[in-house]
Amino acid sequence: MITLVELENGQTAIIKEIGGGSGLKNRLEVMNIREGKKVKKTCTAPLRGPVVIEIDGCKMAIGRGMAKKVWVEEI
Amino acid sequence: MGNPNVGKSVVFSRLTGVNVIQSNYPGTTVGYTQGHLKIDQQEMDLIDVPGTYSLSPACKAEEVARDMFLDENPELIINVVDATNLERNLYLSLQILEQGLPTVMVLNMWDAAKRKGVHLNLEKLQEKLGIKVVPAVAVTGEGIKDLANVINEITLKPAEHISKIPEMDDNEKWAFIGQLLSEVQKIEHRHPSILERLEDASVRPVSGVIIALIVVFITMQVVIGLGELLINYILDPIYYQYYGPFITKVVENFIPTGFFHDILIGSGYEYETSFGLLTTGIYVIFAVVLPYILSFYLVLGFLEDFGYLPRLAVLLDSIMHKLGLHGYATIPIVLGFGCNVPAMLSTRILEGKREKFIAATLVAVSVPCMAQTAVIIGLLGPYGIQYILMVYGTLFILFITLGSILNLIMKGESPEIFFEIPPYRIPHMGTLLKKTWMRVRGFLMEALPFVFLGILAVNILYLVGVMSALSSLLAPIMSQMLGLPSQAIDALIMGFLRKDLATAMLAPLNLSPGQLVVACTVLAASFPCIATFIVLIKEIGIKDMLKTVALMLSIALITGTILNIILS
Numbered sequence: 001m002i003t004l005v006e007l008e009n010g011q012t013a014i015i016k017e018i019g020g021g022s023g024l025k026n027r028l029e030v031m032n033i034r035e036g037k038k039v040k041k042t043c044t045a046p047l048r049g050p051v052v053i054e055i056d057g058c059k060m061a062i063g064r065g066m067a068k069k070v071w072v073e074e075i
Numbered sequence: 076m077g078n079p080n081v082g083k084s085v086v087f088s089r090l091t092g093v094n095v096i097q098s099n100y101p102g103t104t105v106g107y108t109q110g111h112l113k114i115d116q117q118e119m120d121l122i123d124v125p126g127t128y129s130l131s132p133a134c135k136a137e138e139v140a141r142d143m144f145l146d147e148n149p150e151l152i153i154n155v156v157d158a159t160n161l162e163r164n165l166y167l168s169l170q171i172l173e174q175g176l177p178t179v180m181v182l183n184m185w186d187a188a189k190r191k192g193v194h195l196n197l198e199k200l201q202e203k204l205g206i207k208v209v210p211a212v213a214v215t216g217e218g219i220k221d222l223a224n225v226i227n228e229i230t231l232k233p234a235e236h237i238s239k240i241p242e243m244d245d246n247e248k249w250a251f252i253g254q255l256l257s258e259v260q261k262i263e264h265r266h267p268s269i270l271e272r273l274e275d276a277s278v279r280p281v282s283g284v285i286i287a288l289i290v291v292f293i294t295m296q297v298v299i300g301l302g303e304l305l306i307n308y309i310l311d312p313i314y315y316q317y318y319g320p321f322i323t324k325v326v327e328n329f330i331p332t333g334f335f336h337d338i339l340i341g342s343g344y345e346y347e348t349s350f351g352l353l354t355t356g357i358y359v360i361f362a363v364v365l366p367y368i369l370s371f372y373l374v375l376g377f378l379e380d381f382g383y384l385p386r387l388a389v390l391l392d393s394i395m396h397k398l399g400l401h402g403y404a405t406i407p408i409v410l411g412f413g414c415n416v417p418a419m420l421s422t423r424i425l426e427g428k429r430e431k432f433i434a435a436t437l438v439a440v441s442v443p444c445m446a447q448t449a450v451i452i453g454l455l456g457p458y459g460i461q462y463i464l465m466v467y468g469t470l471f472i473l474f475i476t477l478g479s480i481l482n483l484i485m486k487g488e489s490p491e492i493f494f495e496i497p498p499y500r501i502p503h504m505g506t507l508l509k510k511t512w513m514r515v516r517g518f519l520m521e522a523l524p525f526v527f528l529g530i531l532a533v534n535i536l537y538l539v540g541v542m543s544a545l546s547s548l549l550a551p552i553m554s555q556m557l558g559l560p561s562q563a564i565d566a567l568i569m570g571f572l573r574k575d576l577a578t579a580m581l582a583p584l585n586l587s588p589g590q591l592v593v594a595c596t597v598l599a600a601s602f603p604c605i606a607t608f609i610v611l612i613k614e615i616g617i618k619d620m621l622k623t624v625a626l627m628l629s630i631a632l633i634t635g636t637i638l639n640i641i642l643s
Binding site for chain 1: 159162163274278279283385388389393394401402491496498
């Protein structure tokens with residue numbers, strides 16, 4: 001398993017586990033970032049900026065620290 | 076109610092006729108607006124609520140939404156959802172339905188969903204949810220009539236529109252949604268459009284920066300070009316050829332000389348600096364500031380509706396973190412270039428007290444509003460663009476330095492960004508023009524009384540001698556630190572009422588370009604204007620506001636002194 005930060009731009013993966021406390025898990029979950037969802041990493045912003053991901057056609061920007069806690073498996 | 080950026084405000088203004096600012100990014104609505112609705116003799120109040128992803132809030136705007144929902148005892152809920160992203164939207168819907176209130180669901184952006192290849196079985200969706208579902212395209216008004224009919228039905232028989240879905244925990248909710256969508260929704264795969272390709276390019280490191288530079292360049296060109304066009308070809312001719320002579324004649328017919336004559340038309344319309352209510356007052360508002368306000372809000376509105384701002388926020392996130400903020404603070408800052416008041420309000424989309432304070436202070440110190448920019452262009456433009464750049468360059472340096480310092484001395488760390496990036500959409504002309512008009516009208520309503528009040532105050536203060544007393548008192552500071560004549564103090568004091576008027580007051584002093592640069596910068600960085608002042612108190616509290624103002628005054632003095640040393 002790798003995290004969203006390590007996932008290459010343009011690659012698609014399945015979310016396997018969301019680390020961190022239940023607060024973070026909840027915040028991600030209401031935005032539909034949940035275990036079992038298919039996620040595509042579209043790009044990364046400059047200067048180690050946030051990661052842009054796409055789930056069900058909806059794009060989201062997610063800070064690096066948060067992205068490090070989302071574990072995925074590439075497909 | 077509904078998720079952010081699904082078009083709640085558009086539905087609201089379609090239903091009530093009440094105009095609210097609508098844009099294409101999450102967090103446009105941060106407070107609530109109430110409107111009145113009448114269907115078949117039935118009158119009701121409708122409330123436009125900020126978007127939220129759930130009933131457990133993550134920021135101030137979401138808190139407003141939750142509190143409205145739980146405290147206002149609504150008789151019926153209009154749940155607006157984005158038809159292109161049902162899965163996520165339905166989570167909040169289920170939370171709302173659990174409350175056992177009569178509800179209708181609006182499937183907004185129905186056209187975009189069809190274009191994206193989303194097919195929905197509406198009958199089945201209604202049956203499963205146990206409420207009426209109305210497809211709509213709110214920007215064009217499609218489906219609004221059906222919605223009004225359903226609302227009418229609900230008021231007649233509310234009990235039939237309460238969902239019978241049992242309470243579920245989170246996992247059960249998601250499972251329910253997954254099951255539901257597999258039954259009612261089919262998605263065809265479509266190839267990405269040109270707009271979609273451009274979406275990703277706007278955030279990638281290299282192409283993103285290039286696009287941002289192009290956007291900033293075009294924005295400046297259009298704002299200044301259109302502004303000048305309006306002034307040179309429409310407003311100046313009207314003022315000098317028709318309005319000026321006319322108003323002078325009228326006033327002189329009734330009051331040939333004396334105090335009131337001077338207050339009304341000053342030394343005559345031919346002079347920009349006559350300081351009459353009906354001459355300079357009108358001229359500054361309509362022929363100096365208004366054209367730039369109009370052109371700025373047209374361009375800003377376009378960028379907002381197109382969906383560019385959130386991408387700029389992502390692009391700048393890393394830099395903003397160094398200033399104690401995060402990317403989303405880009406939005407209040409960009410709004411601040413129009414007017415600091417909506418900028419202060421929109422700091423609500425930031426999560427913590429710390430970010431709100433830093434963002435509010437940075438905007439107040441180093442982001443001059445369009446009204447002020449217009450006058451600065453008018454004053455310094457004739458001497459060459461390098462002087463205008465000096466003012467803005469100094470403010471930019473202040474922005475970076477102050478942000479870095481606040482980031483170091485204030486405890487805590489700025490949270491990470493986490494938000495939805497809306498797709499690029501071609502702006503709807505009608506909505507864009509309406510929004511621009513609302514903002515321009517807002518400017519006029521606010522500016523006119525204050526500018527008049529300001530001119531009246533200046534004239535009275537001169538008459539009773541307060542101004543000369545203050546001038547001689549503060550003259551040493553003015554001349555030694557800032558290198559300005561003591562009369563410039565009047566302008567700085569006026570800055571508290573209206574920044575544009577204050578800057579215009581520098582015109583008759585015959586200052587050198589260097590002195591003008593100092594005065595403009597000090598004016599921009601020092602006190603917030605009275606409207607901003609009031610919003611600041613409301614948004615960050617009196618204590619923090621005093622801190623901000625103290626910071627502003629000292630920064631303005633120090634910067635002014637340094638600039639004076641460099642330039643003289």
